[in-house]
Amino acid sequence: VEGIGVGVPAPVDSEGVVQNTANLGWGYKEVKREMEELSGMRAEIGNDANVAALGEMWLGAGKGRKNIVMVTLGTGVGGGIIIDGKPLVGAHGAGGEIGHLCVNYEETDHCGCGNTGCLEQYASATGITRLANIRLAKDDAKSVLREQEVSAKTVFDAVKAGDAVAKEIAEEFGTMEEFDELLAEAKKRDMYIVMDLVVNHCSSEHEYFKAALADPDGPYADYFYFVKGKDGKEPSNYRSYFGGKAWEPVPGSDKYYLHMFAKEQPDWNWENKEVRDKIYKMINWWLDKGLGGFRIDAIINIKKDTSFPSYEPDGDDGLVSCVKMVEETDGVGEFLEEMKHETFEKYDAFTVGEVFNMKEDELREFVGDDGHFSSMFDFSAHELTYGEHGWYDSKKIDFKRWREILFASQKEMEGIGFKANIIENHDEPRGASRYLPDYAQNEMGKKMLATTSILLRGIPFIYQGQEIGMTNCHRNDISEYDDISTKDQYQVAIEAGCTKEEALACCYENSRDNARTPMQWSADEKGGFSVHVPWLAMNPNYKEINVREQEGREDSVLSYYKKLIALRKSPEFKETFVYGRVVPVYEDTDTIFGFMRIGEENGQKILVIANYGKDAAELMLPGEVKEILLSNTGRKTLPGEKIMLESLETAVLFL
Secondary structure (H helix, E strand, O other), rough: OOEEEEEEOOEOOOOOOOOHHHOOOOHHHHHHHHHHHOOOOOOOEEEEEOOHHHHHHHHOOOOOOOOOOEEEEOOOOEEEEEOOOOEOOOOOOOOOOOOEEOOOOOOOOOOOOOOOOEEEEOOHHHHHHHHOOOOOHHHHHHHHHHHHHOOOHHHHHHHHHOOOOOOOOOHHHOOOOHHHHHHHHHHHHHOEEEEEEEOEEEEOOOOOHHHHHHHHOHHHHEOOEEEOOOOOEEOOOEEEOOOEEEEEEEOOEEEEOOOOOOOOEEOOOOHHHHHHHHHHHHHHHHHHOOOOEEOOOOOOHHOOOOOOOOOOOOOOOOOOOOOOHHHHHOOHHHHHHHHHHHHHHHHHHHEEEEOOOOOHHHHHOOOOOOOOEEEEEEEOOOHOOOOOOOHHHHOOOOOOHHHHHHHHHHHHOOOOOEEEOOOOOOOOOOHHHHHOOOHHOOOOHHHHHHHHHHHHOOEEOOOOHHHHOOOOOOOOOOOOOHHHHHHHHHHHHHOOOOHHHHHHHHHHHHHHHHOOOOOOOOOOOHHHOHHHHHOOOHHHHHHHHOHHHHOOOOHHHHHHHHHHHHHHOOOHHHHHHHOEEEEEEOOOOOEEEEEEEEOOOOEEEEEEEEEEOOEEEEEEEEOOOOEEEEOOOOOOOOOOOHHHHOOOOOOEEOO
């Protein structure tokens, strides 16, 4: 429920003319305040003396909100319920389709509509949000609802569930009012807010999933993948992304439900159009609020082979990664195009997809002017670390291979669009710890890594803490980790014969909990993040690496990031950095990461070079240097035909 409309008795003046109650004192403000306090929602009051006034209440009650409850206080035209902008239970004159709903503020046996089949009860917020507390006063009112196969509780359960998914802010993160303020303040600064959109799965606490568990053969079961087992076992031998079986038994049934991630995250059945429509409505609801777009989570997984075939096991557990089924399935593009046309396209919204397992010939379908998404994350470097059996045999980053695959990714996007460039995110360890060798994990190296990432062609994404060079965090015991996949990979390592120390070492190198430690704002207790104990222990280096220390230092990583971003957005060079071609240089060297950015229209040439080696390196320059645009060493003197790059030095040169 997003808003409450309150109809009040209309006073009549001495000449019998009905007054506009919204403009009168008369205790209505007290009524409005009471409704808001009891319900915790915004309420509007209005004149219920005639159908026209009631119509205004329907339209204006929620200030544009689509899920509202209309309540009559006292006598007069009755109230009703709107879900997704359409009357579900409504009064005469308001387009109501399922019976008549009046809730009297005073316990009378009738209302001004003259219908003796009205609901009767004090309309406190308890009654509004839990209609089970409002008794049906007349048998004919009950029969009307019964004939329409709907009960009062069913109606309000639907309203309370939001008629779809995720239309509120989780309590631990704040309130919708605070989110609205964030949107408004961002708009003032010509900024946009992009939210995470998770539509492959939902929470096992979702009302629809609870309804499915309560009736495994009912309609809500088809919102998910409830499938009968085979020979007393799971429908197929899939392993979830987080380890363990991807099928969970449905209590009291011979069925199992599919969860490609955690068992608390059942997968939506995208083959069910009713589910898709509800998801699209939810997306549009957020876009209507003024959201700039979405980062779209795990989206390739929405298309399943609904025969759920088993495959040859890829591990000793007799299971096969659920990725195998995704890779063998075609048709996800049809869902993605439908979602685009029904939602994002209507709002010119920005979208960036988290896309794995895309087939080689599908790139143009996914991104670009006519693609499913505005952009997609470049995970090519991340994939270099994959081990054959798990984290315990994951690979270290090889500089030359890393450089090669990044340039290949840049090349394949020519003439298509932009990828989203990252060195870390919430699902990966810290980039400074992953991509920099031990000798480079210092401020010089972090600035160098930032330069060679942010100045590539594409959309740079900077993850919280990256701008101050936060690093991976050593833990002493697996119990200190929160992430389910980390705990699974630790166990995989132990079962493979690793010692506790070796298993913890691979978690240190690969766990996404490294990127989820609290932001390091200061050297104060708990890093200035909170006065309470946070969900994860602070990285102990917060006393040395924190925002407050770096804000006041000109040569800090934070200060360098500001200069780097300012350069990329500068009026003089923005066109080249955003749209210019990337031409790799010095590929025959073992330690130099170098590329040219060449403007297509202005002809500008900008050389970006970085020395990832331990030793200094002398390079022949491809042209005369007009200006040093940026350097992590403070280099001022223009080089001649050659330049001597110190270890970990990076420079951006305008030729």
